Amino acid sequence: METESVAKQHSDPGHRFDPLFQAHYDAIYRYCARRLGVSEAEDAAADVFAVAWRRLDDIPDGSDRAWLFGVAYRLIGNRYRSRRRQIGLAARLRAVPGGAVASGPDPDQTRDEEVDLLLRALDQLSPVDRELLRLSAWDGLDRGEIALVLGISENAVDQRLHRARSRLKTRFSRLQSALSSIEPKEAST
Amino acid sequence: MIDLLERADPARDLQADSVRLRAKVEERIGVSAPLRPGSIAIRRPWLVAAAAFVAVLAFGLPVLLRDQPPSVFAPDLDGIAAHPGVEEAVALASGGLQVMDTDGGTIWVMTTLQNLLQRISAESGEVEATYPIDARVEGVVAGGGSIWLISPDHGGEVLRFDPNLGVVDSTIPLGGAPGWSHWLGDALWVGTDQTEVVQISSDGEIVSTVPGDLKGGEGLGYLWVNDPGTDLISSLSESGEIGEIVIPTERGLDTMSGSGIRQVSEADGRLFLLDGDHPWGTNLNVFDPDSGDFGAFTGLTFGLLDLVQFDGYLWVTSSTDHLIIRIDPVTGEQRRYPMPGKTGGLVVADGSLWVTLFQTGALLRLDTGADLIESSPIVADDWNRFPHRLLCTGTGEATGPTVILQPSDWIDYGSMSVIQAKLSDEGHLACTNGYVQGETTPEQQAADLDEALGEAGIAGPYLLVAAVDGVHAVRLFADGRDDIAGVVLIDPMPVGFQDFYDELLPDYSGHPPWLDLDADVSASLDTFGSVPLVVIEQDPQAVFLSPNFLESPGGEAAEAVNQYWQDGLAFYSGLSSDARSLVADDSGLDMIIWDQPDLVVEQVLELADPS
Numbered sequence: 001m002e003t004e005s006v007a008k009q010h011s012d013p014g015h016r017f018d019p020l021f022q023a024h025y026d027a028i029y030r031y032c033a034r035r036l037g038v039s040e041a042e043d044a045a046a047d048v049f050a051v052a053w054r055r056l057d058d059i060p061d062g063s064d065r066a067w068l069f070g071v072a073y074r075l076i077g078n079r080y081r082s083r084r085r086q087i088g089l090a091a092r093l094r095a096v097p098g099g100a101v102a103s104g105p106d107p108d109q110t111r112d113e114e115v116d117l118l119l120r121a122l123d124q125l126s127p128v129d130r131e132l133l134r135l136s137a138w139d140g141l142d143r144g145e146i147a148l149v150l151g152i153s154e155n156a157v158d159q160r161l162h163r164a165r166s167r168l169k170t171r172f173s174r175l176q177s178a179l180s181s182i183e184p185k186e187a188s189t
Numbered sequence: 190m191i192d193l194l195e196r197a198d199p200a201r202d203l204q205a206d207s208v209r210l211r212a213k214v215e216e217r218i219g220v221s222a223p224l225r226p227g228s229i230a231i232r233r234p235w236l237v238a239a240a241a242f243v244a245v246l247a248f249g250l251p252v253l254l255r256d257q258p259p260s261v262f263a264p265d266l267d268g269i270a271a272h273p274g275v276e277e278a279v280a281l282a283s284g285g286l287q288v289m290d291t292d293g294g295t296i297w298v299m300t301t302l303q304n305l306l307q308r309i310s311a312e313s314g315e316v317e318a319t320y321p322i323d324a325r326v327e328g329v330v331a332g333g334g335s336i337w338l339i340s341p342d343h344g345g346e347v348l349r350f351d352p353n354l355g356v357v358d359s360t361i362p363l364g365g366a367p368g369w370s371h372w373l374g375d376a377l378w379v380g381t382d383q384t385e386v387v388q389i390s391s392d393g394e395i396v397s398t399v400p401g402d403l404k405g406g407e408g409l410g411y412l413w414v415n416d417p418g419t420d421l422i423s424s425l426s427e428s429g430e431i432g433e434i435v436i437p438t439e440r441g442l443d444t445m446s447g448s449g450i451r452q453v454s455e456a457d458g459r460l461f462l463l464d465g466d467h468p469w470g471t472n473l474n475v476f477d478p479d480s481g482d483f484g485a486f487t488g489l490t491f492g493l494l495d496l497v498q499f500d501g502y503l504w505v506t507s508s509t510d511h512l513i514i515r516i517d518p519v520t521g522e523q524r525r526y527p528m529p530g531k532t533g534g535l536v537v538a539d540g541s542l543w544v545t546l547f548q549t550g551a552l553l554r555l556d557t558g559a560d561l562i563e564s565s566p567i568v569a570d571d572w573n574r575f576p577h578r579l580l581c582t583g584t585g586e587a588t589g590p591t592v593i594l595q596p597s598d599w600i601d602y603g604s605m606s607v608i609q610a611k612l613s614d615e616g617h618l619a620c621t622n623g624y625v626q627g628e629t630t631p632e633q634q635a636a637d638l639d640e641a642l643g644e645a646g647i648a649g650p651y652l653l654v655a656a657v658d659g660v661h662a663v664r665l666f667a668d669g670r671d672d673i674a675g676v677v678l679i680d681p682m683p684v685g686f687q688d689f690y691d692e693l694l695p696d697y698s699g700h701p702p703w704l705d706l707d708a709d710v711s712a713s714l715d716t717f718g719s720v721p722l723v724v725i726e727q728d729p730q731a732v733f734l735s736p737n738f739l740e741s742p743g744g745e746a747a748e749a750v751n752q753y754w755q756d757g758l759a760f761y762s763g764l765s766s767d768a769r770s771l772v773a774d775d776s777g778l779d780m781i782i783w784d785q786p787d788l789v790v791e792q793v794l795e796l797a798d799p800s
Contacts, residue, residue, distance in 0.1 A: 021206075021211065021214070024203045025205055025207055025210055025211075026204060026207075029203070029205030029210060029528065030203050030205070033199075033200045033203050034198070034199060034200045038203070041203075041205075042205070042209065042210055042213060043213065045205065045210055045213075046213035046214045046216070046217055047209075047217065049214040049217075050214055050217035053214070057641065074276055074556050078733075113199040114193060115193070115196060118193055118194060118197045119197055119199075122197075126208075126614070127731040128273075128614075133194060134242060137191060137194040137195050138194075138195070138198040138200070138201075139200070151270070151271040151272075151273070152271065152787065153787055154789075155787075155791065156787050159791065159794075163615075165191070168194070169190050172190070
């Protein structure tokens with residue numbers, strides 16, 4: 001009976017694809033939205049799952065999520081290379097009806113400024129640093145998953161993440177200092 | 190900071206419409222006739238094999254198709270596939286030079302070392318079939334529904350290969366040794382050493398023979414030849430007419446090596462012509478058909494092998510420096526991307542850029558828009574001092590010593606380019622000391638390094654990183670200096686190893702020449718004192734005590750070689766009072782710099798910034 005069951009699983013791709021899609025469609029969609037904007041996120045996510053369908057047998061057991069993120073990472077980099085620099089992505093998301101940030105102004109103005117400043121600091125980092133931080137903080141991947149997505153060792157993830165956070169902090173502080181030095185002048189004029 | 194970053198997530202509250210997304214997925218995979226996952230790549234070999242079998246039975250054609258021959262060639266592609274910018278790596282039938290072409294969906298690669306033609310799906314990256322070819326082949330052209338194999342055999346001939354049957358079905362004598370070949374219009378064009386271009390129709394008939402010296406590929410709708418009448422670069426149209434466009438150079442783009450144009454490509458409505466190597470590098474020239482202007486566009490590095498246009502940029506391979514160089518055809522801006530080996534030919538297929546690593550024997554699909562490591566801006570490059578080169582990159586904004594990379598002399602100059610790029614990316618100033626060509630000695634290497642650093646104004650402290658027989662040069666360089674901040678030795682070759690090895694194993698002395706150090710000179714050199722030293726060793730079980738090595742020279746000799754090597758490692762570890770050793774797991778001799786570049790980089794960073 002067990003043999004038949006296994007054989008059935010392999011002859012029915014939907015058996016594996018359906019739960020894969022259900023478990024990860026939202027995360028992959030949001031991953032794409034963060035990097036491309038809402039208008040292109042759905043198509044990109046669909047492309048990712050189309051690749052998954054064709055390569056179901058290649059997806060390592062237990063690493064579904066990281067594998068899908070890896071496909072998304074490469075696919076976005078490849079197909080949308082001309083739009084890789086996502087400067088102003090947050091602004092674009094804001095402009096899209098139904099987008100997360102478009103859901104209404106944040107009542108906490110101070111936090112909004114901090115967030116904007118942080119996003120500017122993030123944009124000043126190298127693509128690799130940005131991707132590491134986003135995969136960790138926004139996509140919620142652990143070090144092993146990030147290693148799989150980026151094709152580097154877990155130790156390298158640790159080291160690079162540590163340095164990327166440090167660089168982000170430095171850039172953020174610099175922007176804060178720059179802002180605070182401008183504001184009094186503006187106030188006095 | 191992390192909390193703030195999480196809160197800054199612009200898609201935090203987004204939610205996908207699962208029904209609509211699922212519908213889009215089904216659109217892509219075809220709901221009416223869904224593909225069986227993973228089934229695409231395995232269909233064709235059976236079809237081809239079956240068709241060839243029928244053909245052999247029916248027509249008695251020579252049996253050129255058989256099962257893929259057994260091969261001991263098995264490159265470790267793990268490290269290569271994980272390299273930034275590499276989307277996938279396909280193992281080819283062997284190392285050595287490859288020639289290739291594509292019909293868009295299929296890449297045809299001929300490995301000249303073993304005369305094997307491989308059919309590779311550009312969509313899946315699968316090797317669909319491997320065909321032994323009973324000829325030496327120096328060029329592959331896809332066109333007119335056939336694959337054309339250009340061979341120097343029998344005074345020059347073209348073999349027409351039927352991709353459906355998997356057989357050579359026609360042979361066309363050329364009347365001269367072949368040079369460049371290309372498909373244009375509905376014909377194959379092959380240049381010969383008789384300063385002729387032979388036009389061959391898709392049914393294998395010679396249509397015409399045109400006087401001219403064919404160079405490079407297609408651009409602006411023409412092929413390009415050196416016109417023997419004027420020695421000027423002239424267009425060759427698909428109707429066989431020469432000279433509709435003449436590029437206003439004073440002569441052909443001959444260089445000191447006499448190799449003329451290496452390749453041409455069209456971009457931004459202009460024709461770019463790559464000439465051969467000069468001692469100081471290579472020129473990329475540009476011709477504007479509207480204005481008629483011609484001139485040098487930008488200077489490039491050495492060892493350039495191919496030039497294509499892809500995604501709005503020109504892409505050039507440099508085998509010497511293990512680079513792919515991206516050039517903006519409008520601004521001339523260059524970006525240099527280190528690759529994990531000597532880069533060879535380029536093709537564009539299935540919307541991707543592909544490159545061969547011809548030494549390793551691999552075909553790589555590049556992820557050109559993603560995470561390529563870009564070499565930092567060049568700080569110092571003494572390429573005027575051919576053949577010696579000191580190539581320094583990195584901003585140096587990171588505190589710490591300048592990293593000096595000394596590759597093994599016999600591997601090649603560019604072998605540390607990946608490590609150099611990663612160190613540069615971390616803000617360190619990193620310099621590779623090496624030679625584009627020519628023989629040298631450890632003493633010469635050390636002297637050239639010292640002189641070049643002085644000329645470039647790059648003062649110590651230095652952190653020295655040496656691989657294999659590069660260890661001798663860094664010991665000589667460090668002797669008597671007090672500005673050495675640290676040393677990393679990778680697979681350091683013991684003093685006297687070449688003589689020991691050749692005497693013990695005279696039947697196995699056909700190795701590349703290794704640099705060695707005289708034992709008396711070695712004994713006279715200073716130790717590193719208390720300078721931090723890391724010795725990174727290969728796994729001994731993977732090299733001299735591996736089954737392969739044990740079976741060849743025999744167990745006793747293998748043990749002796751291993752013991753000599755281990756004694757050498759102990760010697761090197763004793764050169765500093767602050768030394769430690771690491772074993773690079775799963776890495777063979779001389780392969781650590783390719784297999785585990787991150788391990789080397791980690792150790793260098795640790796020494797460079799102990800805090």
